[in-house]
Amino acid sequence: MASVPEMSDVGTSVITVTATDADDISYGNSARVVYSILQGQPYFSVEPNTGVIRTALQDMNRENREHYQVVIQAKDMAGQMGGLSGTTTVSITLSDVNNNPPRFPQGVYQFSIPESAQPGSVIGVLHARDNDVGRNAEMEYKITSEDGRDIFKISTDKDTQEGVLTLNRHVDYETKRMHTLRVQVDNRYLDPRFRSLGPFHDTALVKVAVEDENEPPVFQRSSYVMEVLESAPVGTIVGAVSAMDPDNNRSPVRYSVDRHTDMDRVFNVYPGNGSVYLQKTLDRETLPWHNISIRAEEFNNLNQISRVPVSIKVLDVNDNPPIFATFYETFVCENAKAGQRIQMISATDPDEPIGGQRFSFRLAPEASVKANFTVRDNNDNTAMILTLRSGYSRLHRSRYLIPVVIADGGSPMLSSTNTLTVRVCSCDRDGNMKLCNAEAQALTAGLSTGALVAILLCVCILLIMVLVVLFAALRRQRKKEPLIISKEDVRDNVVSYNDEGGGEEDTQAFDIGTLRNPEALEDSKLRRDIMPDALFSPLPRRPPPSAVAGAAPGALRDNADVRDFIAQRLAENDSDPTAPPYDSLATYAYEGSGSVAHSLSSLESAASDGDHDYNYLSDWGPRFKKLADMYGTEDSDKDS
Structure with missing residues (x-):
């Protein structure tokens, strides 16, 4: 296997092949090998003696043909007739080189x-x-x-x-x-x-x-910066924004303020022309900058909205008078000398004029007459408080109030009067404060140590006596029998009966059957309450029924007696110091002033010489009926 770059020059070495022969090389040409190419021409060649395969054709292009099969023969006897041979196949590939430029398939x-x-x-x-x-x-x-x-x-x-x-x-x-x-x-x-x-x-x-697409309005600027005086009245035009529809139809634009950026509604904008105007008064010292957002939307398409940030700077106006930079409370020694400095003061002003503040200090005109102190301006926004005389007395006057007028250099100039408190104090030789409370000194100046101890002792004795009295009163109140014996607090269980009675026909609120039938009462259950002798004098015996013409027996007298009795009991409870402070119930049981037959006792009957008139029994029903009606009425007094 071999490879060679495409476009290689003729004679470029590709690979070397080697054949071996087992014959002895020292005997003739039996082992002398000669190489020749059987397949692969005209692209490649081989050197006969070395077996080096070389390119034989110029400009072989890989893009045209990439692979080649080359057959090489090796023959002994120096290639002569009768020699033996062997072959091998060499696969040669053309490797790529950058010999082609890139090309667009279309122009x-x-x-x-x-x-x-x-x-x-x-x-x-x-x-x-x-x-x-x-x-x-x-x-x-x-x-x-x-x-x-x-x-x-x-x-x-x-x-x-x-x-x-x-x-x-x-x-x-x-x-x-x-x-x-x-x-x-x-x-x-x-x-x-x-x-x-x-x-x-x-x-x-x-x-x-x-x-083309429908686009929102476009502002002429990406942001706007405007300025307005803090003293500008409502309605003042601060500035203007401008936007237009970029589409061909040029739809009209409407302006508005994003209210989430101006929650206080300080500014507004005219919808038609984008002019921003003032809707509320301004205060630079409270908020020097306002950052709002203005919207622009198309009339024809309200979904096409754009926004632009607008920053509004509030310009300063001299509308605040200067005041003390801090709270001053100083002192002057009793042994102070005239012209002595007791305090250095300065001022502050929330306004910020161009070039900075220039404060001036002076004593108020009303304090210049018989002044004890004066103000010296240092011309550097500070001033000194100086004494005008020597010697001050705490007993004569313990405190001085110095009115200082502070003016700024603005236009218009503003000023304010600030009061400086100066206390008179006792000082040592070095001017260090020792004592400033003149009132305490005046109270204790004429008292010796023994007198002070005696006063304190008397106060302690009075406190002990007061505690003893309070303790006795509490014990007495605890021992007093409660008006209502109950495990629950009366304050937590208040029942109101608002029944004023319905007259003689009212039988729902009271059962007066027992009162109408005296015989049904048991002697053991009758109350024997008697009014105190010290409060009421004994009532005279009632005359017989015949003594009062045209009236029910004992009616006039009993009504007055019951009213007096109830009034007396009310007065007792109102003046009782041990009575509870909350609304309570008081029971009033009145036995009456006696019967028309006077005493029913056997002793009194025996002592009587004459006969008794027992017709009084027929008068009990009406009398007890009136008594029940009186007790059944409602009284708004707390002790009723």
Whole structure:
């Protein structure tokens, strides 16, 4: 097996074949071998004595024929008649060299692309052909024409050796509808031996048509920067934006503000002409820049929308007076001398005038009369507070308020009055503060140490007495029987009965059957509550029914007695210090002032000389009915 590059010169060595002969070379020509070619002419030849096979034909082309079979004969006896011979076959392959340029199969290529295509989009593929193989067939594509060189780009696919045409930047149908490119293809690796054969490249025309599409409006600028004074009134025009429909129909454009970029609705835009105007007042110190976005959309197609960023700078106006740079509270020693500096002050102003701030300081005119201090301007935006006299007394005056007027250098000039507090303090010889509380000194100036101890002792004794009284009151309140004996807190269980009674026909709220029938009452169940003698004087015995003409027996007297009794009980509960602070229930049980027959006791009956009138029994029903009606009424007082 052998190979030789194609297009090799005549006589190029291909391979050497060697034959052996077992005869003894020292006896005549028996072992003398001569080589000859039996097959493979006229392409190859062999040297008779060496067996070297060489090319015998000029310009053998691999693309025409790649493989050759060559038969070589070796014959002894120096090739003479009667000699013995043997043959071998040599397979020779022509290896490839780069002797063929790449060629486009067609001279013109046509592609199309929509104008909305994004950069990087593939437009088409070009494939040149090369008869060489392997490394010799690698190609490179490039755009050689000026037209379209910056708009389009072509690259080589290493696997397929194709030229891939892509979009480098946007195209516009309204600007140019057809782009004509000239594309050249070259071999990557050239063989200098074959340059004389001609140029090893090829060219083709590529035409790219741009397809029209409905595009959104296009702004004249990619962004806008505007300026407005912070003192500008509402309605002031800040600036204007401009956009137009790039399509041939030139649809009208409508403008609006993206509200998610202007949540406070400070700015707005006229829909027809794109003028941006002020909708609210501005404050540079609060927000010096406003960044909004303005939309432009076609009237005929609301889906075609474009946006542009707009930055609005708020220009400064001198609208803030200067104030102290920080809170100042200084002191002056009692032994201070006149002209002594006690404080250095400075100012600040949120405004930012061109060239910087220039502050001036002076004492307020109303404080110049009988002034104790003065203000000296340092002409560097600072000032000093100086004393005007010697000696200050805490007992006479513990604090001074110094009004300082600070003005800026803006136009118009603004000023403000700031108050500096100066305390009078006791200092040592070096001017270090020792004590500034004049009130505490005045209170303790005339008291000795023993007097202070006595005052403190008296205070302690008073506190102990107060604690003892409170403790006794708490114990008394704990021992007092609760008004309602229950495991649950009355405050958590409040029941309201709002029944004022329905008169004599009301039998739902009260069962007064027992009251109407005195005989049904058991003696053991009758309450024997008696009003305290200290609060009520004994009532005189009731006269017989005949004593009051035209009235029910005992009715007038009993009504007054019950009212007095209830009023007295209410007064007792209202004035009771141990009563609970919340609404509670109080039980009032009144036995009455006695019967019309006075006492029913056997002792009193025996002591009586005369006969008793027992007609009073017929009067019990109406009397107890009235009593039940009185107790059944609703009272809004807490102790009722």
